[in-house]
Amino acid sequence: MTFWLTALLVWIAAGARVGRVLVKPATTARVAIVIAVAAVALACTAAIPDVGLAIDNLLPAGLPPGLLSEGVVVGAWLLFVTATSVVASAAWPVVSRRNLRQIAWGIYGAGALTVLAALFWTSTAGWVVIAAAGAFVVVTGLRNLSWTALGRGIAVYITGTATVVVLAVAQVRRGLTGVAGAEAGQPGWAWPVWQAAALLIAFGAVWIVVEMWVRARLLLRRVRVLHRVLVKRFPEVVQEETGTATQLKASDRVAQIMDALYLQSGGGVEIATAGEPPAAVAARAQRVARWVRHPLGPSRVDARWIAPPEGMSPRGWVQAIAQAFDAEPEPASSTEVSVR
Known part of the structure; x- marks a missing residue:
């Protein structure tokens, strides 16, 4: 057998x-x-x-x-x-x-x-x-x-x-x-x-195919909540997905999250009160996640904070934000806050 x-x-x-x-x-x-x-x-x-x-x-x-x-x-x-x-x-x-x-x-x-x-x-x-x-x-x-x-x-x-x-x-x-x-x-x-x-x-011949599929599945799972919140605020970022394959879907989700973050930050407007983003990835991701969770809160974020840190890919940056977002407490009101 x-x-x-x-x-x-x-x-x-x-x-x-x-x-x-x-x-x-x-x-x-x-x-x-x-x-x-x-x-x-x-x-x-x-x-x-x-x-x-x-x-x-x-x-x-x-x-x-x-x-x-x-x-x-x-x-x-x-x-x-x-x-x-x-x-x-x-x-x-x-x-x-x-x-x-x-x-x-x-x-x-x-x-x-x-x-x-x-x-x-x-x-x-x-x-x-x-x-x-x-x-x-x-x-x-x-x-x-x-x-x-x-x-x-x-x-x-x-x-x-x-x-x-x-x-x-x-x-x-x-x-x-x-x-x-x-x-x-x-x-x-x-x-x-x-x-x-x-x-x-x-x-070994199919390792890269299997690993990329597993990593894409994990990415989709980690960014699910963050993606749902941002797409609800900015539905225009979801135009047309490039395919149904898991790897392509994961790439689409990363791009949609980055576009929504850019729109929420003002579309490239530099905010003086936002300050310079720190070099530490964890602190930077936590600040962005808090700003996404509480868009009208005291935290201010502009395009400098949205851009991936030096040496980090957009996929890794989005995962860091999603991890910090899941750890951030929900707002006191369950009503979705408009940022338009």
Whole structure:
């Protein structure tokens, strides 16, 4: 059952990457990621005992059991490291966008020759190439790690790739020492580790998509009350949302809140009594939130206070205001105060 579940999850990740290519420009790197994840899904599918047995039944009787299914698995992992090497090549400074496509075709050509060699000669040669190319991918990934959504996705992806490298080295050792492979229809060597590596690669490939969706959902939840109050005062800021996707909706809400704050501040009029905004983000957000909650109160805010602090994005600034707004007590009267 775990074989089928792993294959299903990896195929879902491959479908998610296909969807991303359809909504964004199909660059060489994005297409290579789709190929890489689809290759992992193919390897997981061919490793399913029932599927492997069905593949081997395509060969004439009398041939060694597991020959064709093993070749498919090795070829799929070769396709994975080949496509991932294309993505890794794009991260090196010596490779420009202009020559990346030519380099990619060269890598794909070398990968195709290796797949043929693994199928018609020996699978050990394929595992050697998988280990070497995987090591190149891991080294490149380690050079580009950062605490960002992309960096975290790379970390998960190269963790799975490093696991594949270790397993490929073990397969080479088994091949050189003459250890017999698994019987047809039986789980291969260290299959739980292979499944874990495949899931890590699939999860790393879609990490940025999942994280951005989760962050957008959290943003929508945090700014819900602030957005409702400001849109009720200034309904004109809601013209037409750019889409129904969660990320686009979150961006629309941030823009609408910033527009409403700007309108309530007087549309760019500088108020002398407002003073200079402090450098502390928390104190500044608290002042703006108090002013939104009590627009006719003693607090005065102008466009200088509305603008995001230096080094802070509008999204982060709106979240800070929304957090302070939720902590601000309600006015004594429940009647909405007009600021027109």
